Amino acid sequence: MKAIILFGHGARDPRWREPFDRLAKLWQEQHQNTPVELAFLEMMQPSLEEAVSALSTQGATQITVVPVFFGQGGHLRNDFPALLEACQQQYPNIKLSATSAVGEDLAVLQAIVDFGAKAL
Amino acid sequence: MKAIILFGHGARDPRWREPFDRLAKLWQEQHQNTPVELAFLEMMQPSLEEAVSALSTQGATQITVVPVFFGQGGHLRNDFPALLEACQQQYPNIKLSATSAVGEDLAVLQAIVDFGAKAL
Numbered sequence: 517m518k519a520i521i522l523f524g525h526g527a528r529d530p531r532w533r534e535p536f537d538r539l540a541k542l543w544q545e546q547h548q549n550t551p552v553e554l555a556f557l558e559m560m561q562p563s564l565e566e567a568v569s570a571l572s573t574q575g576a577t578q579i580t581v582v583p584v585f586f587g588q589g590g591h592l593r594n595d596f597p598a599l600l601e602a603c604q605q606q607y608p609n610i611k612l613s614a615t616s617a618v619g620e621d622l623a624v625l626q627a628i629v630d631f632g633a634k635a636l
Numbered sequence: 637m638k639a640i641i642l643f644g645h646g647a648r649d650p651r652w653r654e655p656f657d658r659l660a661k662l663w664q665e666q667h668q669n670t671p672v673e674l675a676f677l678e679m680m681q682p683s684l685e686e687a688v689s690a691l692s693t694q695g696a697t698q699i700t701v702v703p704v705f706f707g708q709g710g711h712l713r714n715d716f717p718a719l720l721e722a723c724q725q726q727y728p729n730i731k732l733s734a735t736s737a738v739g740e741d742l743a744v745l746q747a748i749v750d751f752g753a754k755a756l
Contacts, residue, residue, distance in 0.1 A: 518756050520752050520756065522748075522752070524706065524707075527707060527709035527710070527711075528709065528710060529707075529708075529709035529710050529713065531707070531708060531709065531713075532706075532707030532708065532709030533707060534707060534708070535706050535707055535737070535739035535740060535745065536706065536707065538742075538745055539745050539748060539749065542742075542745055542746065542749050543749050543752065546749060546753075547749075547753060550756065580752065580755050580756055582748070582751065582752045582755065584706060584748060586644065586652075586655050586656065586704060587644075587647060587649075587651070587652030587653060587654065587655055587656065588649075588651060588652065588654070589647035589648065589649035589651065589652030590647070590648060590649050591647075593649065593651075615751070615752070615755040617655070618747075618748045618751050619655035620655060621747065621748075621751045622662075623747045623750060623751065624744065624747040624748060624751060625655065625658060625659050625662055626662065626747070627738075627741065627743045627744040627746070627747040628642075628659060628702070628704060628738045628741075628744060629659065629662050629663050629666060629667075630743060631702065631735070631738050631741045631743065631744060632640050632642070632663065632700065632702045632735070633666075633667060635700050635702065635735040636638050636640065636670065636700055
């Protein structure tokens with residue numbers, strides 16, 4: 517079974533995660549057969565490992581991790597691959613893969629442009 | 637004249653800003669009559685004040701600042717309003733306003749869901 521993890525940075529303020537919760541809800545409404553978990557790099561739970569564990573328990577065999585970041589800096593170029601590799605070693609029976617950051621996607625950028633245009 | 641500032645967090649790795657540069661280019665291609673500047677909270681230039689100054693020089697009288705953040709945590713709830721207010725006091729002839737974070741926009745979240753779905 518395929519599953520998805522939406523992976524964010526995390527922040528001290530618990531309200532920071534609200535759009536992530538909405539994102540996961542939106543995913544689950546539209547993709548009922550593909551379980552989703554959030555995961556955070558720091559300051560919020562669950563961790564990537566905890567999210568992989570939860571999806572493994574649900575029967576996931578292929579998990580795509582989507583970094584919900586705009587830019588690809590040190591976190592995504594260094595910390596994230598190491599985390600992903602550690603999870604892969606811990607769950608050898610799950611095929612883990614990752615996309616680029618969502619900020620690399622033209623449709624995401626276009627939605628931001630359109631959001632700005634509406635506000636003018 | 638109206639103008640827009642796309643306001644991001646900033647990061648140490650200069651490659652982090654690549655999607656922001658693409659975002660500004662996309663905006664300018666589609667909204668030729670509305671100048672755009674990027675601005676960053678920390679670790680990258682220009683600052684919000686420098687971006688307001690640049691747009692002021694170009695003749696902007698109304699500037700909408702769009703926080704290109706997913707969540708609204710301490711940076712957007714505390715640091716950003718203080719920065720914006722300081723800029724407003726420094727440029728009293730410019731009408732400065734701000735939108736919510738782009739992560740609050742349903743179309744942005746939908747674009748992220750669609751990006752994830754394509755990757756499965």
